[in-house]
Amino acid sequence: MVLHIICTKQPYEIENCLNSSECERLNRFQFEKEQIEYSFAHNLKRHVLSTCVP
Numbered sequence: 001m002v003l004h005i006i007c008t009k010q011p012y013e014i015e016n017c018l019n020s021s022e023c024e025r026l027n028r029f030q031f032e033k034e035q036i037e038y039s040f041a042h043n044l045k046r047h048v049l050s051t052c053v054p
Contacts, residue, residue: 017046026039
């Protein structure tokens with residue numbers, strides 16, 4: 001498996017596949033750094049699961 005990570009100022013906008021409850025939680029974070037980390041982790045999890053689980 002090859003993993004490509006693209007770094008931008010706002011990486012959570014590259015491919016945002018969060019559901020509505022995850023978006024609500026994302027918006028509750030006070031600091032942008034926490035929003036980016038949350039979004040990146042959930043988007044990465046979804047991407048990995050979608051490529052590994054048929």
